[in-house]
Amino acid sequence: MNVQQLDTRVIDSVVTEVLESMVFLGAEPAGDFDWGGGALCWSSIDLHTPVVGEMVIAVQEQDAAELFELLWAGERAPEPAALRALLEEVANAIAGQAQAQVDPSATAGLGLPTSGSGAFTAQGPADRRHSYTLDDGKVVGLLLRELV
């Protein structure tokens, strides 16, 4: 199944469940995430089966640091590598749950998440962009795109 066929309702339900569980904030599929503006912290993961494509999740770096504080409660310093590790885990959880829900009879498959910070520029006209607003006003961006 091509990533363009992934049902928005599946994405929305998985994203809201994962964000609420991991950073303890409700999330609504609303808002407008600016992929081209400011310094971002992002994580990308390849979708292997049953959906084929790539998923990217991103937040503003400052927002990533605040989410990190919510999760770690001061136990660990919000260093850049640690922020990216958090985003990788969020991406892994969202992508995995989405894959598992698309076809409950299939063995779901993912690549390993990668991450980065700074600008995120690789966008094409076929990219699907989603935004989620958290209870505290932070906006999380999610991008789905074909690999080939």
Added chain:
Amino acid sequence: MANVLIVDDSPTARMLVRRCLQIAGYGADQMFEAEHGRAALDVLRVQSIDLAVVDLNMPVMDGRTLIRFMRSSPRHNSIPIIVVSSLVNDTAAAELVAMGASTVLKKPLSPAAMASAIAELQGVAA
């Protein structure tokens, strides 16, 4: 009281498992961590482990391979294994249990799910 081995390549995920175990009231003597299956085998070689909490999608050696190694080892084949993964549906859970996982939980993990899984394992062991 027990020694727990947490196997996940994500430090965030390992911390969440640790916290869930603590909130669930699972009194571990020591929690050992490994970032992939191969590193977990190194821990198993030198430590006595009573419970393993294992992710699936990891570099170097994934969770399925680690489970196969553990279940093929006379020394480690009775250690309860809780698989924690985002890649879980009914099909995957059945496959993992057939492979040797004691129970399978979905990421992101909750303390309630962990407590329930441990209670179930203790019931089986009793």
